[in-house]
Amino acid sequence: MKLFGKLFGVESKQEKLGNDAVVDLLLDEVKNVLAALIDPDTGKDYLTSKNVKNLVNSDGAISLDLILGYPAQSQFAAREAQIVAALSQISGVKSVAVKVSSVITAHAVARGIPLQKGVKNIIAVASGKGGVGKSTTSVNLALALAAEGAKVGLLDADIYGPSQPTMMGVADLHPESIDNKYIKPIEKYGVMNMSIGFLIDPEQPMVWRGPMVTQALTQLLNDTLWGELDYLVIDLPPGTGDIQLTLSQKVPVTGAVIVTTPQDIALLDARKGLKMFEKVGVPILGIVENMSMHVCSNCGHIEPIFGEGGGAKMSADYGTELIGKLPLDLSIRLNTDAGKPSVVAEPDGEIAAIYKAIARKVAVKVAAKSQDFSSKFPKIVIQNT
Numbered sequence: 001m002k003l004f005g006k007l008f009g010v011e012s013k014q015e016k017l018g019n020d021a022v023v024d025l026l027l028d029e030v031k032n033v034l035a036a037l038i039d040p041d042t043g044k045d046y047l048t049s050k051n052v053k054n055l056v057n058s059d060g061a062i063s064l065d066l067i068l069g070y071p072a073q074s075q076f077a078a079r080e081a082q083i084v085a086a087l088s089q090i091s092g093v094k095s096v097a098v099k100v101s102s103v104i105t106a107h108a109v110a111r112g113i114p115l116q117k118g119v120k121n122i123i124a125v126a127s128g129k130g131g132v133g134k135s136t137t138s139v140n141l142a143l144a145l146a147a148e149g150a151k152v153g154l155l156d157a158d159i160y161g162p163s164q165p166t167m168m169g170v171a172d173l174h175p176e177s178i179d180n181k182y183i184k185p186i187e188k189y190g191v192m193n194m195s196i197g198f199l200i201d202p203e204q205p206m207v208w209r210g211p212m213v214t215q216a217l218t219q220l221l222n223d224t225l226w227g228e229l230d231y232l233v234i235d236l237p238p239g240t241g242d243i244q245l246t247l248s249q250k251v252p253v254t255g256a257v258i259v260t261t262p263q264d265i266a267l268l269d270a271r272k273g274l275k276m277f278e279k280v281g282v283p284i285l286g287i288v289e290n291m292s293m294h295v296c297s298n299c300g301h302i303e304p305i306f307g308e309g310g311g312a313k314m315s316a317d318y319g320t321e322l323i324g325k326l327p328l329d330l331s332i333r334l335n336t337d338a339g340k341p342s343v344v345a346e347p348d349g350e351i352a353a354i355y356k357a358i359a360r361k362v363a364v365k366v367a368a369k370s371q372d373f374s375s376k377f378p379k380i381v382i383q384n385t
């Protein structure tokens, strides 16, 4: 039969057909498994989320690219292991090769504001009340996004009390001006930093009026040579004043993160901040509860000094998510005071892991927004005749 087939050119065709059928069945099975495999960061499966590209079966050797829409370098090995373990169970699979990477896209903002040139996504960090740890959260969020592989900028818009240069350990540096118009941000720990703190004398009391604040902020944003950024994190001053309003009206903010402590008064203020963003159409990406419990460094006893469960209740009330809880931890203060925030001071520590998880959650929320395709279309200029 073999010889007969070969002579008449039949066997190779039949074999080919047979092999193709096997290949298809195996690929179908692989796809089924991928459709049931959940990404722990998004809570969605890899197949319908369209994260899987270049899926190939070469005689039982399966290879694929897993492309995540958010930065997650600390999770690449775990994702690879998760997929290899699941696909290796399938009978007929001889080997599995998975290449994991992230691709971050620009996301459209509401209200028809064009995106900032070169900046894909802007994340505002806000709080209703001062002293809840908004700046600490901003710097660690920026550093965590960078640690996860993103290109990140950090803008300290807290014009009344800029603390970022100190927290990032760059307080003694001065940004250079180019052509007396543009300013080069200061790069530290892989993040591009710009702060009003670089441009003012910290000893001078600042009495900024509304329009001056607005101008200073827009200038800082527009005249800084950010380069290409995946995320620009903006640390807002506390409250619901002019800066927040300007931001929401003039700056293409993709979404806002609200920082609060669990106690009632901070939550009350945080609710005001949250409502303000809602009113002006800036989506809330989530709530970070800071100083949510104290772990005694002597005995390990856990005590909720500022109350319990406030952030979770507020998230539920407003249909948003509690995206992370930070303990009241001496190391967080010591590290920021020393100009080396926890994410870079102790990159493999528990605190850094919490900030990285928050960063991935924020990035996942941003990735879930509709993409911005405005640059793909020609600009139409309508003129009055």
Ligand SMILES: Nc1ncnc2c1ncn2[C@@H]1O[C@H](COP(=O)(O)OP(=O)(O)OP(=O)(O)O)[C@@H](O)[C@H]1O
Pocket (backbone or CB within 6 Å): 127, 129, 130, 131, 132, 133, 134, 135, 136, 137, 158, 161, 163, 237, 238, 290, 291, 326, 327, 328, 329, 330, 332, 333, 334, 336, 337
């Ligand atoms: N989880 C934490 N554990 C311990 N200390 C913290 C924590 N979060 C913030 N801190 C400390 O609390 C102080 C206030 O924090 P931070 O400056 O970030 O607050 P803020 O809300 O930005 O304040 P402001 O209103 O001045 O902008 C800082 O000394 C900081 O190091």
